[in-house]
Amino acid sequence: MVNKFSxxxxxxxxxxxxxxAEYIKKDDAVYxxxxxxxxxxxxxxxxxxxxxxKLNEIYGKDSKNVFCIDKKLEDADVKTFQVIGEVNGKDKxxxxxxxxKMEINPKDFKLYKxxxxxxxxxxxxxxxxxxxxxxxxxxxxxxxxxxxDESYSKDRYNIYYAGTPIYDVDKSxxxxxxxxxxxxxxxxxxxxxxxxxxxxxxxxxxxxxxxxKDDKNVFLNFGQKMENVDVATFEAIEGNVxxxxxxxxxxxxxxxxxxxxxxxxxxxxxxxxLVQMYSKDKNSVFIGGRKIKEADSKTFERLPKTxxYSKDKNxxxxxxxxIDKIDNKTLKILYFDGIDVVKNRNRIFAExxxxxxKSPETFEIILSKYYNFPNFIYGKDDKNVxxxxxxxxxxxxxxxxNADVNSFxxxxxxxxxxxxxxxxxxxxxxxxMKNVDKDSFTIGENGFSHDKNSIYFYGKKLDRISPQGxxxxxxxxxxxxxxxxxxxxxxxxxxKFTYGFDDERYNLKNIKLSxxxxxxxxxxxxxxxxxxxxxxxxxxxxxxxxxxNKKELKKVEGSDRNSFVEMDNFFAKDNKNVYYLGKQIExxxxxxxxxxxxxxxxNKNGVYFWKDETGEGDYEIVPLxxxxxxxxxxxxxxxxxxxxxxxxxxxxxxxxxxxEAKDVQNxxxxxxxxxxxxxxxxxxxYSKDKNRAYCKYKEFKGVDxxxxxxxLEDEGxxxxxxxxxxxxxxx
Numbered sequence: 043m044v045n046k047f048s049x050x051x052x053x054x055x056x057x058x059x060x061x062x063a064e065y066i067k068k069d070d071a072v073y074x075x076x077x078x079x080x081x082x083x084x085x086x087x088x089x090x091x092x093x094x095x096k097l098n099e100i101y102g103k104d105s106k107n108v109f110c111i112d113k114k115l116e117d118a119d120v121k122t123f124q125v126i127g128e129v130n131g132k133d134k135x136x137x138x139x140x141x142x143k144m145e146i147n148p149k150d151f152k153l154y155k156x157x158x159x160x161x162x163x164x165x166x167x168x169x170x171x172x173x174x175x176x177x178x179x180x181x182x183x184x185x186x187x188x189x190x191d192e193s194y195s196k197d198r199y200n201i202y203y204a205g206t207p208i209y210d211v212d213k214s215x216x217x218x219x220x221x222x223x224x225x226x227x228x229x230x231x232x233x234x235x236x237x238x239x240x241x242x243x244x245x246x247x248x249x250x251x252x253x254x255k256d257d258k259n260v261f262l263n264f265g266q267k268m269e270n271v272d273v274a275t276f277e278a279i280e281g282n283v284x285x286x287x288x289x290x291x292x293x294x295x296x297x298x299x300x301x302x303x304x305x306x307x308x309x310x311x312x313x314x315x316l317v318q319m320y321s322k323d324k325n326s327v328f329i330g331g332r333k334i335k336e337a338d339s340k341t342f343e344r345l346p347k348t349x350x351y352s353k354d355k356n357x358x359x360x361x362x363x364x365i366d367k368i369d370n371k372t373l374k375i376l377y378f379d380g381i382d383v384v385k386n387r388n389r390i391f392a393e394x395x396x397x398x399x400k401s402p403e404t405f406e407i408i409l410s411k412y413y414n415f416p417n418f419i420y421g422k423d424d425k426n427v428x429x430x431x432x433x434x435x436x437x438x439x440x441x442x443x444n445a446d447v448n449s450f451x452x453x454x455x456x457x458x459x460x461x462x463x464x465x466x467x468x469x470x471x472x473x474x475m476k477n478v479d480k481d482s483f484t485i486g487e488n489g490f491s492h493d494k495n496s497i498y499f500y501g502k503k504l505d506r507i508s509p510q511g512x513x514x515x516x517x518x519x520x521x522x523x524x525x526x527x528x529x530x531x532x533x534x535x536x537x538k539f540t541y542g543f544d545d546e547r548y549n550l551k552n553i554k555l556s557x558x559x560x561x562x563x564x565x566x567x568x569x570x571x572x573x574x575x576x577x578x579x580x581x582x583x584x585x586x587x588x589x590x591n592k593k594e595l596k597k598v599e600g601s602d603r604n605s606f607v608e609m610d611n612f613f614a615k616d617n618k619n620v621y622y623l624g625k626q627i628e629x630x631x632x633x634x635x636x637x638x639x640x641x642x643x644x645n646k647n648g649v650y651f652w653k654d655e656t657g658e659g660d661y662e663i664v665p666l667x668x669x670x671x672x673x674x675x676x677x678x679x680x681x682x683x684x685x686x687x688x689x690x691x692x693x694x695x696x697x698x699x700x701x702e703a704k705d706v707q708n709x710x711x712x713x714x715x716x717x718x719x720x721x722x723x724x725x726x727x728y729s730k731d732k733n734r735a736y737c738k739y740k741e742f743k744g745v746d747x748x749x750x751x752x753x754l755e756d757e758g759x760x761x762x763x764x765x766x767x768x769x770x771x772x773x
Contacts, residue, residue, distance in 0.1 A: 063111075072102070074112040084112040095245040097125045100140065108133075110141040117143070127160030137163060139175050154189040157309045162205075171205065182722075193222040193234070201225075203235035209753035210762075220248045223263070231256075238265040245506065249278035251287045252295065260286075262296045281309030284319060284330070294319070294331035301326060301333060310344065320344060320352065320580060327354075334362045348382040350394070358386050360394025377407045380417045381430065382438065390421075392430050392437040399439065400426055409450035418456055418468070422447050427461075429468045434547065442472050453487045467491075467501025468719060470549035475501050488517055499532075499541070500550040507555060508532040515579070516570055527588075529579070529595075530555075531565040538595070561597050564734040567648045578624070580606060585614075587624025591658055600626050610637065620645075620755050623659040630663065634670070639681055639693075644670045651706045664706045677723040682738075690716040690729075692739035695739065711739040724752035726759045727772035737772040 050065035066073045066083060070091045073083035086094075090104035101123075102109045108118035108131070115123075119133040126132050129140055136143040137151075147166045154162040160172030169178040169187065182188055182193055186198040193204055200207040201216050203225075212227035225232045231241035231254075242256040249255065252263050253276075260268040260276045272288035279285040279292075286293045292302035306324035319330045319484060325335035329350075334342075337352040345351040352359045358366040358373070369387045376390070377383040383392045390397045399405050408420040408427070418431045420442075427445035430437065442450075446461035453459060459466045465483060467473045481580060482494035491498045492509040511533025517526075528539040540554040564581040571578040571585065578598070579586040585598040585606050598606075598614075598621055605617035614621045615632035632645035642654045649668040654661035669686040676683035676690055684691045691710040698709040717731035724730075727738045735742040735750045742750075749764035761768040 044090050063099050065094075065102050067091060067094065067591045086112045088114055097131075098128065100129060101125055101131050113141065115141055123519075126155075127158075129173050130160050130163075131364075137165065139173070142175060144175060147315060149431075154187075154195075156189060156192050159192065161192060161194070162187075169205075180205060180207050182207075191221045194218055194225060203232070206235050208232060208235045209751055219246065220251070223251055223657045224248055225256065233263055233265050236265055239755075240267065241265075244674045249286070250283045252283045259492070266296060268293070268296050279307070279309055282319060282321075283319065283659060285309060292321075292323075294328075297331050299328060299331045299333075300610075302328065310342075315507060327352075329362050334359055334364075336364055345384065347378040348375060348384065349378075351375075351382060351384055358384070360391070363394065363395055365391060365396070376405075376421075377419060381419055383407060383419070383421075383430070392439070393432075395437045395664060397430065397437075398430070398440040399423060399428065401443075408450065408452060410456055412452065412454045412456070420452055420456075420459060422450065429472050431468070433470060438469075440472055442466055442468075442474075444474065453485060458485055458491065465500075469500060470544075470547045473501035486514075488514060490514060499539075499553060502550065502553060504539075504553070505557050506557070507537055508534065511566060515568055516576075518574075527593075529558075529568070531568050536563045536568055536595075539692045558595055560594055563595075571606060571614070576608050577612055578606070578614050585616075587621075596624050598624050598626075611640075613637075622654075622661065625659060627663070638674055638684070642666075642684075644668075644673055646670065649673045651703075653703055653706075662703045664703045666710070667707055668710075676721055676729075680723040680725045680729075682727065683721075683723040683729060684710065685718055685721065687718075689713065690718060690731075692736075694738070713739055726752055726761075726770070728752045728761060 053339065063074065063076045063212050065086070068076055070085040072089035072094045073090060074086055077084045086102070086109055088107060089102070089109060093105040094102060096102045100111055103120055103123060106120060108115040108120050108123045115138065117136065118138070119135065122134040123131055124600050131138040132146065133375060135146060137146055143520040144165060150164065150166055152164040153160060156613065162178065164184060167184065169181050169184055171177060171178060181197055181202065182199045183197040187195065189195045195202045196213070201211045201213060202208065206532040211284065212229055212617055215228040217226060223233070226243040226246060228243060231238045231243050231246050238261050240259060241261055242258065245257040247255055247521050255259050255273055255276055255542045258273060260271045260273055262268065272290060274288060278289055284295050287304045287307060290304060292299045292304050292307045303323040303325060310320040310322060321328045322339045322342060325339060327334045327339055327342045335468040336357060338356060340414055341355040343353060345353060350361045353368050353373070356368060358368045359366045366386050366389060372385065372387050374385045376385055381392055383390065385402070385405070388401045388402050390402050390551045404646065405421055408422055421428045421430060421439070425440045425447065427447055427450045428439040429442055430439045433440060444464065445466065446463060449462040451460060451685065457468055460480065465475045465478045465480060467475055469725055479493040479495060483491065484493070485491050489500045492512060497507050497509055497512055507530060509532070511531065513531045515529040515531060517528045525540060525542050528541070530537045530539050536558040538556050538558050543549065544551050563586070564583060568578040568579060571580055577588060580603045585601040585603050586595050587598050589596050600619060601621065602616040602618065606614060607616070608614045612623050615635050620627045620630045620632050620635050631645050631647055634644070636644060638644055638649070643650050648670050649666040651664040651666055652661060653664060669688060672687040674685060675681070676685040682695070684693060690713045692713060694709050694711060698706065701709055713736055715734070717733055720732040722730055728742070729736045730747055730750050733747065735745045735747055745768070746763040746765055749760060759770045761770050
């Protein structure tokens, strides 16, 4: 089936950037500002100015309503609503993740927190990761589950790291030796959930997050053993966790720094600064593990506030490269937020690259009163205005043609600038926007802007579409090729917007806007059914689907728009029917319809194998002989084993590929005599219950069942019990 990776990436990007955001109260109204996307402050509609309070960066409330970002949080109870994590809230009925909600079962709801951070929550017999609604699949016993620290947790059966079981751990002697990083038991030392091979738990000593050692070896944090190191004298160097040394050598992330003198070696920067990695000894200066040639150790110093500039008595350096002879009289830091710009003698450098400035003696940075777009700034000399960014592979400057030096200013979104004559859009190039009404010009989202007459995209005017009622419906329509497709509306029409970017420089290559005329759509009410990641749309009357093969919007015939819900893999359902790729599936009820595995579905009437080899809708539905009410994946960490009230079944995918549709049932092989309540699948074709161990669907005879386990180690899949290690020949 066609995946939706591009849409998921967009969703993740949107969620990650909400950290740079805030509520603003001014002019008797409440606004929400996202500093990363730098859109205009969005008014929080219906928010009461007098009673509104900010709860955190994404939640706020007034006397009547709760708000998430700039929208009202529907059904939230204002009296009982409280923030329980960075992106989670709860009231008397629901727990929220942003504006997504899950109904709370008051008899089975529990929060697992560390200080103010929500690590996990339990609801309706399931465990979820805090900050999401992602289910933790591997925890064996929820009733005894508890969080030890932010990363380690346990239940009566297992120890877990980030929700993943640490296999073969001795629970009785397990202890954390560095919170969130390292642990040990009587047999092993663990980095996260991974065993550090050959580490002695009796003599292990944690030096910092990167280095640890026992009586015989020094290890890196992922378990790598350092070679040819003097264990007795090895120590981590204070000031930066990347450095360590013994009596003979200095190391950066485990690699020996050639030529470094261990006795005189020291880290230059302050302990909190983990990005800049400068150090020195009596003879040389280093950045990371690289020597800065010609640098004078005695006079070497970093340029304050910059990331990678430094100097000594002779030269100016960027990282390990000498870029200019130093002149302390003219040396000046011009900018240091995102891009570091330095002036030395009559030269201007941005991130170590010399800029082509016509009059460097008069050059200055044009400061924005707003938040600057990362890695993008402007400057001017007496005659020209410059855009400074990474336009190609390195930082450079472009003259903004026709820009008036005296009136030039940066707008709220620093991709937009203006002077007394023009408005400019700068991304991978500088575009002078044509025929813009400056008084009504407004910066929108995702590269769109408008004035009272027109809509613009990346600085280019879009013909035909009106700013009245303009909305971006979906910028991430899956077109199946490199060309991107979006849906836009104004107060009259729905438009299909096709656009493409140059792969190397990412400048806008082509745009095309056309009216959607093949179906009748109410433009003002047109919207996505599933925001950000959806493929289905609706207006006030109907539901629609975008056909990627025919590249056109189609009405989903027979659908009920009020009960319509989009699922995964281009499936959807309403109160009566199920739909696939925009078409109704005949004779399949939506009641109880859900996925059980990637190609297996069920509803109240039965279980079915879904066969669509092309992903274009030429599918077959194969009924399977299972009890639909109890049918499910046997263990959520494996895709081969299934269960119903009558037994455990192994799905042989290799056999499945060679079967006709009518014979698919034969690929599900029942494990004769398997005990359903105690059955556990390990993955890699192995499983066990209280009585037997299994290799695929056959009993694995001769093993000690209680201690039988399967784990993934550096050398591969290890199958073992307390007596021996077995050859892995199940798959």
